[in-house]
Amino acid sequence: MAKKFPIANQVRALREHKGNITQTELGEAVGVTRQTIAAIEQRRYSPSLETAFRIALFFQVGIEDVFNWDE
Amino acid sequence: MAKKFPIANQVRALREHKGNITQTELGEAVGVTRQTIAAIEQRRYSPSLETAFRIALFFQVGIEDVFNWDE
DNA sequence: CTAACATGTTAAAAATATTTGACATGAGTG
DNA sequence: CACTCATGTCAAATATTTTTAACATGTTAG
Numbered sequence: 001m002a003k004k005f006p007i008a009n010q011v012r013a014l015r016e017h018k019g020n021i022t023q024t025e026l027g028e029a030v031g032v033t034r035q036t037i038a039a040i041e042q043r044r045y046s047p048s049l050e051t052a053f054r055i056a057l058f059f060q061v062g063i064e065d066v067f068n069w070d071e
Numbered sequence: 072m073a074k075k076f077p078i079a080n081q082v083r084a085l086r087e088h089k090g091n092i093t094q095t096e097l098g099e100a101v102g103v104t105r106q107t108i109a110a111i112e113q114r115r116y117s118p119s120l121e122t123a124f125r126i127a128l129f130f131q132v133g134i135e136d137v138f139n140w141d142e
Numbered sequence: 143c144t145a146a147c148a149t150g151t152t153a154a155a156a157a158t159a160t161t162t163g164a165c166a167t168g169a170g171t172g
Numbered sequence: 173c174a175c176t177c178a179t180g181t182c183a184a185a186t187a188t189t190t191t192t193a194a195c196a197t198g199t200t201a202g
Contacts, residue, residue, distance in 0.1 A: 046121040053140055063134050
């Protein structure tokens with residue numbers, strides 16, 4: 001079970017670099033709960049493309065600056 | 072309901088440009104059904120980030136060459 | 143110390159994506 | 173015409189994501 005999904009991400013690093021945004025704050029900003037942010041950071045599942053886009057938009061970077069293929 | 076999701080995509084154009092790939096062929100190549108490809112092309116829902124990545128990889132372009140924000 | 147956060151984690155429910163199995167149409171071919 | 177193929181669509185089932193509501197830990201501020 002629990003096979004980790006094949007896309008790495010920089011969410012935690014971006015949160016920290018962009019002035020210590022909290023999981024809760026990021027979640028509120030992009031419209032998901034903090035548990036969802038935590039699950040994404042831990043690569044527990046593949047978020048929707050829409051959520052991924054919203055996170056990238058929040059940090060004002062491209063999607064591929066947040067998520068990258070990593071099989 | 073049925074509000075269209077806010078990300079446009081170039082899947083159909085890419086299929087046609089890349090030598091008339093069929094929805095069925097693309098689906099098989101990326102591991103989803105042809106109905107899923109059809110739904111994505113028609114913007115009926117937000118695919119998973121993983122499916123989006125696999126489509127971009129298939130066409131050998133970046134994710135943002137396939138999907139773009141469009142609220 | 144105590145109170146307030148930030149994060150981890152989990153189980154159950156709700157929402158959404160995806161599959162499966164149909165049936166329909168139009169285009170093209172023999 | 174009859175046939176195949178590409179696509180649209182739909183309903184029901186299944187899978188996956190996301191929410192909600194807890195409880196736990198470590199850290200920091202007063």
